[in-house]
Amino acid sequence: MSQSNCFLHPSFQSKPVYELHCMHCENTVCLRGMKAILLADRSVELFSTDHPPLNSLKSVGKEYQTTKCLCWISDVACSICGQAAGYHVRVPCQSCLSSCNNGHFWMYHSDSVRSEERLDASGEHILVWAEIPPLSEDTVTHDNKLSYIECSR
Numbered sequence: 001m002s003q004s005n006c007f008l009h010p011s012f013q014s015k016p017v018y019e020l021h022c023m024h025c026e027n028t029v030c031l032r033g034m035k036a037i038l039l040a041d042r043s044v045e046l047f048s049t050d051h052p053p054l055n056s057l058k059s060v061g062k063e064y065q066t067t068k069c070l071c072w073i074s075d076v077a078c079s080i081c082g083q084a085a086g087y088h089v090r091v092p093c094q095s096c097l098s099s100c101n102n103g104h105f106w107m108y109h110s111d112s113v114r115s116e117e118r119l120d121a122s123g124e125h126i127l128v129w130a131e132i133p134p135l136s137e138d139t140v141t142h143d144n145k146l147s148y149i150e151c152s153r
């Protein structure tokens, strides 16, 4: 891991990694989630990721720009049930690229997903961003061995 971007900034290191599931159908829509607060509105909680699991999301509608900046974004929905999940920044604008971003261009609305802290390989400790495997070695994103169903009633 020799990346030298803001992603490895100390404030990200100690954050837990979240798994996110579609609120509606339990489809696993994220295994590398980070909790984020929308700068424009601190009451809005979001999750972001560098890469969603393959085929877990589909984009809906056309690309558009918001009034906040010049990024081109598109909404994304659960690929199974179609419920809105969040949005994907397809083309980040200069001001977003030059500000210290965490390299995450996929966002999830916290009211569209159910979040769960991801555990490390031992299954006993909550995985934090300092310890997450690089995307290319993160086997969890390639198979579904961690997508167990929880029965806790």
Ligand SMILES: [Zn+2]
Pocket: 069, 070, 071, 092, 093, 094, 095, 096, 097
């Ligand atoms: Zn932007």
Ligand SMILES: [Zn+2]
Pocket: 022, 023, 024, 025, 026, 027, 078, 079, 080, 081, 082, 083
């Ligand atoms: Zn779904």
